Amino acid sequence: MAKAPYDLRKVLDELQQHPGQYHATDVPVDPNAELSGVYRYIGAGGTVERPTQEGPAMMFNNVKGFPGTRVLTGLMASRKRVGLMFHHEYHTLGQFLNDAVASPVDPVTVSEDHAPAHEVIHRATDADFDIRKLVAAPTNTEYDAGPYITVGVVYGSSMDKSKSDVTIHRMVLEDKDTLGIYIMPGGRHIGAFAAEYEAANKPMPVTINIGLDPAITIGATFEPPTTPLGYNELGVAGAIRQAPVELVDGVTVDEKAIARSEFTLEGYIMPNERMQEDINTNTGKAMPEFPGYDGDANPAVQVIKVTAVTHRQDPIMQSVIGPSEEHVSMAGIPTEASILSLVNRAIPGKVKNVYNPPAGGGKLMTIMQIHKDNEADEGIQRQAALLAFSAFKELKTVILVDEDVDIFDMNDVIWTMNTRFQADQDLMVLPGMRNHPLDPSERPGYDPKSIRTRGMSSKLVIDGTVPYDMKDQFERAQFMKVDDWEKYLK
The missing domain is CATH 2.30.110.10 (Electron Transport, Fmn-binding Protein; Chain A)
Structure with a gap:
């Protein structure tokens, strides 16, 4: 069959x-601002004004003015x-x-x-x-x-x-x-x-x-x-x-x-x-x-x-709510795929994974997990960042981290900036490039020196990777590996 x-x-x-992934409600809701206002608290996430959170997809069964029509939001949030x-x-x-x-x-x-x-x-x-x-x-x-x-x-x-x-x-x-x-x-x-x-x-x-x-x-x-x-x-x-x-x-x-x-x-x-x-x-x-x-x-x-x-x-x-986590999924995951496609062809094996986090709305920021085999690979991480910019012109910020960093945990990512990063040598700024016109900082009045027209931007690379020849000085504290740790929660 x-x-x-x-x-x-x-x-x-x-x-x-x-x-926990889906919730339907029969409570009446007005589609004019109220529906999105409600879901903002329940599960919008992304760059939505706080308070917000990750929550279930939401089906509104009783939408004022539209009997017989249900409204779904947050499916991909x-x-x-x-x-x-x-x-x-x-x-x-x-x-x-x-x-x-x-x-x-x-x-x-x-x-x-x-x-x-x-x-x-x-x-x-x-x-x-x-x-x-x-x-x-x-x-x-x-x-x-x-x-x-x-x-x-x-x-x-x-x-x-x-x-x-x-x-x-x-x-x-x-x-x-x-x-x-x-x-x-x-x-x-x-x-x-x-x-x-x-x-x-x-x-x-x-x-x-x-x-x-x-x-x-x-x-x-x-x-x-x-x-x-x-x-x-x-x-x-x-x-x-x-x-x-x-x-x-x-x-x-x-x-x-x-x-x-x-x-x-x-x-x-x-x-x-x-x-x-x-x-x-x-x-x-x-x-x-x-x-x-x-x-x-x-x-x-x-x-x-x-x-x-x-x-x-x-x-x-x-x-969808424009700044919600839903946009991050819709725009960010395909962008990750585009970046991986290009770097895998140009420098195979050096980028282990890529994540476009909610902080960039799925478009403006990417985090790249870098693998270095030897001293000859030093600098390859910055080459990877330049490839990311060429794969997706609307990208504004690239953060480079080592393999032991969880790119899906922003605390872990920012930790690298505090322990594996020196601003005077690990920042790359690329002025006068094209970017996304919806970024409100990309206007000549904000930066008249490098932004000539709306939609131009300086781009940033934050290199949080450890120099290969100093790798042994940056090993994280090693805890015992326990496979059945969940039994202690039962």
């Missing part, structure tokens, strides 16, 4: 077998939970995804009767069509530009249909059939396709897929150079599950949709058309972004005209 395909519902069924959902040890998820990129399993197209995403169809031609009433998109704060789709996987193709891709963007519900979409310049393949359509003055068909197996969501966040133009990241999810992601033809657009998504919005990115992101609120804010600050509302986001909303029976709307 064939196994049921992976989708969000199958993942949630499996997750409920693990105590724990690295250990991602490991459980992927059936893999969480410490080595980066290498696991690296292997998946190397051996993709391409998606397949299924017939309409095998696509639960189309169980219910609302067309823009319907008299009562209004995405603001159909899609239970929360706002993260009271100051957001509007309700946001925060974890919608956009599927689009080149004009000749020779290349297809999936990416995630912030999208705000602006009107009954209109979304504003922020496509960050450079690196995003959907943006390249949209530019091609815009040059031809033609609307670009897309589908926006929400409520997915996290293998799809996390796989979709890979970027160049790891996945170059023409690489469809749905193949990564296929490799993780060892089964192809199922697609289905759109009902109103000439584009594919993910057949087992909870919600799908179909529509067109309109050519040569822009709108003010916060046109309905004029707060000047978009939504909280991964560094922990409110993103500025963009004065000219691209426009999507929605032609249909489809969903499953009793659908699940999935959302």
